[in-house]
Amino acid sequence: MKAIVWQGTNHVGVETVPDPTLLLPTDAIVRVTSTAICGSDLHLLDGYIPSMEKGDILGHEFMGEVVEVGADVKKVRPGERVIMPFNLACGVCDPCRRGLFSACDNSNPNHRMAEALYGATSASGLFGYSHLFGGYAGGQAQFVRVPFADVSCFAIESDLRDDQVLFLTDIFPTGYQAAENCGIVPGRDVVAVFGAGPVGQFALRSAQMLGAAEVIVVDRVPERLRLAEAAGARTVNYEQTDVLEALREATGGRGPDHVIDAVGLEAHGHGPGALLDTAEQKLRLSFDRITALRWAILSCAKGGTVSMPGVYGGLVDKMPLGAAFSKGLTLKMGQTHTHRYVRPLLERIQGGEIDPSFVITHRAALSKGPELYKTFRDKHDGCIKVVLDPWA
Numbered sequence: 001m002k003a004i005v006w007q008g009t010n011h012v013g014v015e016t017v018p019d020p021t022l023l024l025p026t027d028a029i030v031r032v033t034s035t036a037i038c039g040s041d042l043h044l045l046d047g048y049i050p051s052m053e054k055g056d057i058l059g060h061e062f063m064g065e066v067v068e069v070g071a072d073v074k075k076v077r078p079g080e081r082v083i084m085p086f087n088l089a090c091g092v093c094d095p096c097r098r099g100l101f102s103a104c105d106n107s108n109p110n111h112r113m114a115e116a117l118y119g120a121t122s123a124s125g126l127f128g129y130s131h132l133f134g135g136y137a138g139g140q141a142q143f144v145r146v147p148f149a150d151v152s153c154f155a156i157e158s159d160l161r162d163d164q165v166l167f168l169t170d171i172f173p174t175g176y177q178a179a180e181n182c183g184i185v186p187g188r189d190v191v192a193v194f195g196a197g198p199v200g201q202f203a204l205r206s207a208q209m210l211g212a213a214e215v216i217v218v219d220r221v222p223e224r225l226r227l228a229e230a231a232g233a234r235t236v237n238y239e240q241t242d243v244l245e246a247l248r249e250a251t252g253g254r255g256p257d258h259v260i261d262a263v264g265l266e267a268h269g270h271g272p273g274a275l276l277d278t279a280e281q282k283l284r285l286s287f288d289r290i291t292a293l294r295w296a297i298l299s300c301a302k303g304g305t306v307s308m309p310g311v312y313g314g315l316v317d318k319m320p321l322g323a324a325f326s327k328g329l330t331l332k333m334g335q336t337h338t339h340r341y342v343r344p345l346l347e348r349i350q351g352g353e354i355d356p357s358f359v360i361t362h363r364a365a366l367s368k369g370p371e372l373y374k375t376f377r378d379k380h381d382g383c384i385k386v387v388l389d390p391w392a
Helices: 039-045 111-118 162-169 171-180 198-209 222-230 243-250 272-282 291-299 321-327 338-350 366-378
Strands: 002-008 011-016 028-037 061-069 081-083 143-146 190-194 214-219 234-237 258-261 305-308 330-333 362-365 386-389
Touching: 002 366, 011 366, 028 162, 028 366, 039 366, 061 143, 061 162, 081 162, 162 171, 162 338, 171 198, 171 305, 171 338, 190 198, 190 291, 198 214, 198 222, 198 258, 214 222, 214 243, 222 234, 234 243, 243 291, 258 291, 272 291, 291 305, 291 321, 362 366, 366 386
Parallel strands: 190 214, 190 258, 214 234, 258 305, 305 330, 362 386
Antiparallel strands: 002 011, 028 061, 028 143, 028 386, 061 081
8 A cells, every 4th residue: 555654863764565454353444545744744754753764654644445444343344434533542441431642551552651751650552653652653655554443433424525524533622622721711701822723723613612702822834724714713924923912912911811831742833932932953952942931931811721622742941830830820732532422522512613724735645735734834825734546
C-alpha cells in the first residue's frame, strides 16, 4: 500500500509499505477513505518529538471502511463506515472507566519509555505519533490496523460526508475539551484563544456553543483571523499590536476570564523571551517555545483558567509561574479524551449546529501530502487545513 512516512527531520515522503495485518484478535483493518494533516504532525516533521524512526507511518486524523476484524471483535463489522479517535484506549482500565481515555493504562506498549521522560505513568498510545506513544502506524495510508477495535471504532450510520465527520477524530473534540475545561459561565465570561489554526477555530466555536459572552482570537495570519471573524470573534494580530494591552482594553482592564493556548511547542512571537526560546529550541536545549503560553498566563484574569490543548514536549523555562500563582489561575491541559466527545459532537453536526468542513482549505491525493506538509507548516497559499484522499 501507499503511505506517508517520516524520513528524517524536515523530510516526509510517500512510500510503498507492507499492508497491515491483524496482530491481535481485538484488531480491525480499515480501508482509509479520508485522512488529514494535523498541526501536531508538524512537530514530528520539525523533529521536536523524540523517538521517531525512519519509515514510521504518519497520521492520526483518518476514517474509512472496515474490511477485516479479529476473532474477538464483537461490535464492529466489515463494511461499516467508521471514525477512529487519534488516541487508543482499551476501555476497561481504571482511567478508561472514568472517561480518561487519553490516560489509558494498557494501550502504550512502550510505556516505560514515556515514563522515563514524563514520570511515573504514561499517556495512552497514539496513532502515528512516535515510539514514545506506542510506535503505532498512522492513518496517512491506504489501510491501517486499529487495535481495540470495539472501543476505537465509531460507526457513522448517517449520510454525512467524510469531511463533516473526519475531524471528530481529533481537532473538533480537542477544541471542545479546551473550551469545556474553562468552565465558562454562559453570558458572562470572555474567552481568549491564542492560535487561529484548526484547533483554535474549533475552540472558538466550542466556546460560543458553551455560551461565552465574547471570544477574542490572537494570531498573525490574515486568512486565519478572517475565518475567526466570520464566526463572530474579535481578533488581535500580535504583529500589529501589543497583545497584553489589547486584551486588557477589550475586557475593561481585567483580562479575559479564560485563555486557551491552541498553539503549543512551536509558538511564534517577538521580544527577548521569544528569541531566547527559539535559540534554545534550535540548539536542542529546550523542547518548547512557550510565547503563547507566557502571554496566556500574563493576560488571564484573576481566578481564571488557562486551558492548554496545544502540544508540549518536554521541559520549559521562563514560564511565569509566579504570575499564575499570584492570580490564582487554574491550568488544565493534556491529550483529549476523544472517545468521550464523539457521540455528543456528532449529534451537534447532525443537528446542523456546525459543519466542521468549514476549516478545509486544501484537498489533494495522498501523493501530494509531502509538499502540503510544508505548505501547511509555512502557512503558504492560505493553507489552514489539508485533507488527503489515499485512493485518488
